[in-house]
Amino acid sequence: MSGSTSLAEQLKMAGFRMTRQRAAVLRAMADSPTPLSALQLWNQAKRNCPCLGLATVYRTLDVLNMVGGVERCHAASGRSFVSCPPGDHHHVVCVVCGRVAEFSRCNVASLIPEVSRETGFHVESHLLELAGICPTCLAEEKAE
Amino acid sequence: MSGSTSLAEQLKMAGFRMTRQRAAVLRAMADSPTPLSALQLWNQAKRNCPCLGLATVYRTLDVLNMVGGVERCHAASGRSFVSCPPGDHHHVVCVVCGRVAEFSRCNVASLIPEVSRETGFHVESHLLELAGICPTCLAEEKAE
DNA sequence: GACATAAATGAGAAGTCTTCTCACTTACTC
DNA sequence: GAGTAAGTGAGAAGACTTCTCATTTATGTC
Ligand SMILES: [Mn+2]
Ligand SMILES: [Mn+2]
Ligand SMILES: [Zn+2]
Ligand SMILES: [Zn+2]
Secondary structure, three states: HHHHHHHHHHHHHOOOOOOOOHHHHHHHHHHOOOOOOOOHHHHOOOOOOOOOHHHHHHHHHHHHHHHHHHHEOOOOOOEEEEEEOOOEEEEEEEEOOOOOEEEEEOHHHHHHHHHHHHHHOOOEEEEEEEEEEEEEHHHHHHHH | HHHHHHHHHHHOOOOOOOOOHHHHHHHHHOOOOOOOOOHHHHHHOOOOOOOOOOHHHHHHHHHHHHOOEEEEOOOOOOEEEOOOOOOOOEEEOOOOOOOOOEEEEOHHHHHHHHHHHHHOOOOEEEEEEEEEEEEEHHHHHHHO
């Protein structure tokens, strides 16, 4: 819940209006323990705002993205949005069920000087995503 | 050129037929200094095989992917295929022009035990992609 | 070289995700 | 309670990828 409040405040502070639709999307995000795709978010949010349009979900995600409250997660197949705590972190995605966990430890930065030297690129950012099997799916695999 | 030959041999050895279309795609790959998207590849390959269909480019990339001669590159916006030398490596993508360079130094593996402990995930693979500005675009920026 | 056969192809339909358009609605300021 | 600019829904459109199926073609065999 505090997550939702915080995102709402971020929007207000950045001069965006709080609408029924945006509130529904924020609430759907806050209520989900696991990050949701735009489509999943739409299905959840419609329960609080039945005539919500999918385009509005995308627009809300864009706005949250601008404000820094949400981040794209390049999952294996297709893209999805993920509500993120502030700060630098990355994702581990379950290849079985799609659940996502976050981690903040990252050693990629130390690689960059060398890559810059090798390739001549001026490196500005990095995308790191791990894939594997989540605890829940691991347990189910063992149960069989 | 040796790159093209090698991919052709890989296909042969895996029991795939060498067609005019596949040869054209392989040649387009070999001739490009920079990795190409399916669409770019199509436009190049059509010069040697005018009636080539885009679907065939995708099919060829799939086949090469199975054989291990090509790898998906999750570039910032949309997907593209990249012909890859064998072995473990990652990409740096230019945010201005889309050019891609490769690097093989990677320290992500050393991160994995800790992430596994923190998240409970059994980590199986990682995706690492750097973004920045390529030497060519850097030069153009300075020229202005 | 001709034949048989399974693999491969082209053209376009279809699918998926995302963005755009535009007439209409609504949150916020005064 | 206006006035106004921001926001919205519905559906069209766009980008990329996969699928379908009738037709072509590479390759092993004679
Ligand atoms: Mn990092
Ligand atoms: Mn690596
Ligand atoms: Zn799982
Ligand atoms: Zn560039």
